[in-house]
Amino acid sequence: MSLQVEDLTGGYSSVPVLKNETFDVKNGELVSLIGLNGAGKSTTINHIIGLMKPFSGTIKVNGLQISKDTEKYKQQIAYIPEMPVLYQDLTLKEHIDTTIMAYNLDQKEAWDQANELLKMFRLDKRLDWFPANFSKGMRQKVMIVCAFITNASLYVIDEPFLGLDPLAVDDLLRLIEKKKKAGASILMSTHVLDTAEKYCDRFVLISKGEIQTEGTMDQIREKYPDAGKSLSDIYLSLARDGKNE
Template identity: 60%
Template sequence: MDHLTGGYAHVPVLHDVSFTVPDGAIAGLIGLNGAGKSTTIKHIIGLLTPTTGTVTVNGLTISQDATAYHQQIAYVPETPVLYPELTLKEHIDLTISAYGLPVKETWAKADRLLKMFRLDNKLDWFPSNFSKGMRQKVMIVTAFMTDAKLFIIDEPFTGLDPLAVHDLLTIVQERKAAGASVLMSTHILATAQQYADTFILLNNGRVRTTGSLADLKKEFGMSDANLDDIYLAMTKEPAAS
């Protein structure tokens, strides 16, 4: 994201926001409610159009080739979004079609994830049959069965049982090791501190700072701090004009 300003009609939310999610890294997107995290994600996935600035994923912008751009991204939203008239199997088939993926190889990936999240015996179920946590697992399966270069997970632990949280973190680390980029927005700062390689601190629609935990400690002059301490210090700062 390069010098992006944007938001909603006549309501600017983000102001000159720039950051990079490196290949093979997990970046934690951190900030209070209303700081601009969801708006940032909506600009990346193309739901919002910036006033100025650009978003580039794997060398592509949405204006160059919208289909190819979207195929670089897999998104797990905070609130699951499923088609009520499609079964779990049909959601997987739809994802394969949307991303232009090879059927046999991709179903093998999906089968592994379905077993991991204990959904393999529910292929004929409709979304109305699933609990919120199970719907969230469907979103995780359909995201991580793709070959996306950027995985965006927004408050991914909401509604998940501890085993599912462990399994999700396992596959996130697998994709990181394979060279993908992961942008994780979460309020569970202890988990972010443990798993993220770099952080983007958003405050009032602006990037307060970016970097590793060591970089943040230096920036805030808090050598013994954890991410919670730094987060609290940021929230007490006056808003930028």
């Protein structure tokens, strides 16, 4: 099992945002984290990737805890944020080189993979470009390339479809499927519920910092038989009832 979150309580001040969250992402599984704005999705992600320290509870990736071995823990994770975060003074090539060094990747293998991804996302002619030259969608593609050249056990992807053109969305989904088949785990936060329902194995619905419900699509339909058949219908029904705020 790649990610295990147990009784996670945390937040930005003395008042907790997250309250006793417990969920997991198994090897070879894509799990969608779903909730309204302010429900606690980003706070959950920030705790998982090590930007925030829990008040209580544990987070493990392949049995590792960040408090026990920070470097090894972080090397298990590849993160694609909602808003691309790039170094303004580094070219695309230098971003890839920096990723290779940070994850201690084999130089040749990593660049072989990078070149394949650069062609896929139509960035192969832009290795000497700086972030200022890229559109938001192109910057997002740079983040995707850097994440997917790693051998991470857990990929954490926050709102990946914003800013991407339809072809890039399809390319990203194929990459996610490829990593799943290789045994990696993916936690994805998204508001694009139709796509989530089609591609995700399980769903974690968060409300006011607590897990409202989780499970496969069939399990969620069984729990809320009157809310609708699709993930979107069920989610909107819960949100309108004030159960997924």
